[in-house]
Amino acid sequence: MKLGLLELWRRPLRFAIAGASLLLLSVLLLFLGGLLDGLFIGSTGLLRAQKAELVVYSSDAKDSLVRSRIDPDLRATVESVDGVAATGGLGVALVGGRVPGQDDLANLSVTGFELPVSSMPADVQLAPGQALADRSLRAAGVEVGQTVAVGSGQAPVEVVGWVDDTDYLQQGGFFVEPSTWRQVLAQSRPDSNLPDGTFQALVVQVADGAGAQEVADAIDAATAGATSTLTKEQAVSALPGIKEQDSTFSSIIYVTLFVAGLVVGLFFALLTLERLGMYAVFKAIGASSRQVFSSVVTQSVVVAGVSFAIGAIVMWLLTFVLPAEVPVALVPSRLVQTGVLLVVMSVLGAVVSLRRVVRVDPASAIG
Amino acid sequence: MPALELTNVRKTYTSGDAEIVALDHATLSVAEDEIVALVGPSGSGKTTLLSISGGLLTPTEGEVVVGGRDISGYSAQQLTEFRRSSVGFVFQSVNLVPFLTARENLVVVNDFGRRRGRKEARARAEKLLDELGLQRRMDNLPGQLSGGERQRVAIGRALMNEPDLVLIDEPTSALDTKLGEQVMELIVSEVKGRSTAAVIVTHDARMAHYADRTVTITDGVLAA
Ligand SMILES: Nc1ncnc2c1ncn2[C@@H]1O[C@H](COP(=O)(O)OP(=O)(O)OP(=O)(O)O)[C@@H](O)[C@H]1O
Ligand SMILES: [Mg+2]
Numbered sequence: 001m002k003l004g005l006l007e008l009w010r011r012p013l014r015f016a017i018a019g020a021s022l023l024l025l026s027v028l029l030l031f032l033g034g035l036l037d038g039l040f041i042g043s044t045g046l047l048r049a050q051k052a053e054l055v056v057y058s059s060d061a062k063d064s065l066v067r068s069r070i071d072p073d074l075r076a077t078v079e080s081v082d083g084v085a086a087t088g089g090l091g092v093a094l095v096g097g098r099v100p101g102q103d104d105l106a107n108l109s110v111t112g113f114e115l116p117v118s119s120m121p122a123d124v125q126l127a128p129g130q131a132l133a134d135r136s137l138r139a140a141g142v143e144v145g146q147t148v149a150v151g152s153g154q155a156p157v158e159v160v161g162w163v164d165d166t167d168y169l170q171q172g173g174f175f176v177e178p179s180t181w182r183q184v185l186a187q188s189r190p191d192s193n194l195p196d197g198t199f200q201a202l203v204v205q206v207a208d209g210a211g212a213q214e215v216a217d218a219i220d221a222a223t224a225g226a227t228s229t230l231t232k233e234q235a236v237s238a239l240p241g242i243k244e245q246d247s248t249f250s251s252i253i254y255v256t257l258f259v260a261g262l263v264v265g266l267f268f269a270l271l272t273l274e275r276l277g278m279y280a281v282f283k284a285i286g287a288s289s290r291q292v293f294s295s296v297v298t299q300s301v302v303v304a305g306v307s308f309a310i311g312a313i314v315m316w317l318l319t320f321v322l323p324a325e326v327p328v329a330l331v332p333s334r335l336v337q338t339g340v341l342l343v344v345m346s347v348l349g350a351v352v353s354l355r356r357v358v359r360v361d362p363a364s365a366i367g
Numbered sequence: 368m369p370a371l372e373l374t375n376v377r378k379t380y381t382s383g384d385a386e387i388v389a390l391d392h393a394t395l396s397v398a399e400d401e402i403v404a405l406v407g408p409s410g411s412g413k414t415t416l417l418s419i420s421g422g423l424l425t426p427t428e429g430e431v432v433v434g435g436r437d438i439s440g441y442s443a444q445q446l447t448e449f450r451r452s453s454v455g456f457v458f459q460s461v462n463l464v465p466f467l468t469a470r471e472n473l474v475v476v477n478d479f480g481r482r483r484g485r486k487e488a489r490a491r492a493e494k495l496l497d498e499l500g501l502q503r504r505m506d507n508l509p510g511q512l513s514g515g516e517r518q519r520v521a522i523g524r525a526l527m528n529e530p531d532l533v534l535i536d537e538p539t540s541a542l543d544t545k546l547g548e549q550v551m552e553l554i555v556s557e558v559k560g561r562s563t564a565a566v567i568v569t570h571d572a573r574m575a576h577y578a579d580r581t582v583t584i585t586d587g588v589l590a591a
Contacts, residue, residue: 006471010466283447362447366458
């Protein structure tokens with residue numbers, strides 16, 4: 001094992017080709033993973049930011065905010081259910097916003113809310129015509145103190161502060177009090193004129209000690225099927241495209257990992273072939289097959305680990321130069337997962353050479 | 368107890384349909400601190416005899432006893448352990464590990480067997496290299512050493528684990544006469560100083576007088 005490390009240290013160039021290939025594959029893997037995470041984050045922030053366990057849609061809405069309607073009567077029914085501690089109305093309007101001094105419209109997810117989300121102060125108070133904007137909108141030129149003309153009605157809304165990780169379907173979170181949202185919605189989509197008190201959905205805080213799923217079932221029972229209540233996690237994966245994105249990207253990622261395994265396998269097969277003579281000498285002077293093989297595995301792990309570490313740094317640097325339209329996010333858990341999988345594939349790749357290493361005949365050292 | 372006892376050892380190679388008899392009913396006994404020179408023309412079976420004695424090859428027939436252990440029926444695993452603990456080889460082509468320094472080439476033998484601590488192994492390696500006149504070359508890689516120096520490192524490696532039997536294949540083939548004689552003298556003094564048995568292969572009869580006894584081999588047949 002130590003022998004393997006020494007060889008790596010003294011002759012790093014021999015491993016340069018494998019290292020470079022793995023570095024490129026690492027960048028590719030992290031880029032794909034980062035894109036998946038970025039898309040996920042940009043689609044689901046609004047729901048994940050809710051400080052509530054459940055989301056209630058009307059049952060004809062197919063779990064989509066914009067199609068859903070909850071009127072005050074229905075809300076009263078929900079609030080009467082055991083285990084419901086608090087509810088908050090929620091509604092969005094996906095519209096463009098004209099930011100002073102910018103040529104392009106900013107994509108806004110104008111969100112009318114009652115319960116503050118996780119990055120807001122608990123006692124948040126917004127006046128009509130005021131908004132807290134998601135920090136991601138800075139890329140579109142949004143600044144605190146600006147007045148943005150929102151939607152087709154060009155409703156003037158002043159940005160008074162920031163929130164974080166609240167984007168919805170790749171549109172920047174733009175949090176306003178409910179009447180401002182209703183106004184924007186009515187101006188931009190005249191067919192969606194909602195009366196006061198009516199929201200698209202409710203978020204529900206479950207009482208201490210009550211099970212979220214049980215309360216959800218109780219709500220749908222109490223409304224006689226007029227609502228479809230999901231846990232926050234279920235609501236996130238019911239968002240349009242989330243499942244499809246996940247399966248598409250995951251399959252590309254797994255194919256790439258497989259290719260990484262092939263690269264390591266091929267490379268170490270060639271390297272082993274080249275070193276059969278040396279391995280024979282090792283065995284002739286008393287090394288066991290296990291000792292020789294463990295040095296091969298050590299080398300593959302170190303080459304993969306180092307390449308991955310450099311790849312991660314390269315990817316991190318890339319995030320600074322990638323345009324804002326490419327929503328790449330570097331998430332620590334993804335980093336760890338990718339690194340571990342890459343190392344595992346490298347070990348599997350090295351195992352391809354196992355048979356050859358075991359079969360090296362020490363007698364061939366004689367010649 | 369003799370260091371090496373070969374009894375009626377036969378080794379045949381098959382290549383295609385032909386059967387080559389590399390060693391034919393070889394019987395040889397080497398005493399505990401004896402140096403035997405094995406002399407014979409090219410292709411006569413010298414390397415084959417050495418390989419069988421050191422557990423690198425298994426004989427087709429016959430019995431091989433080294434230091435009282437009958438290794439004829441050993442498994443590959445047992446042979447690995449045997450080579451690690453009981454024999455030292457100097458190969459015909461020197462075969463040092465190219466990315467290890469002279470000292471490390473000796474220490475690595477200990478690493479495989481884990482017989483002594485690192486410090487101790489290092490001290491022993493340095494002592495051997497010192498005796499072999501390589502005190503200034505310990506940190507050089509094989510590529511930075513002359514042919515004779517490499518040969519001496521290989522001798523040091525063979526002696527590293529205090530083997531009962533040292534098997535040396537053509538130690539002087541790559542050297543001129545003078546250096547060849549120096550290397551032979553070194554081997555003799557190292558081996559005698561440790562009362563280890565040795566079989567030294569050479570096809571150069573002039574080198575043979577360094578040994579206690581000369582055995583000749585022709586077409587796989589031994590003659591005293
Ligand atoms: N692996 C093998 N397969 C087939 N024949 C072999 C093999 N190894 C050796 N031989 C043959 O066995 C005979 C003895 O070979 P060996 O290597 O023992 O000779 P040697 O005396 O060491 O020769 P040299 O002085 O050239 O090193 C030769 O005829 C050789 O061609
Ligand atoms: Mg030979």
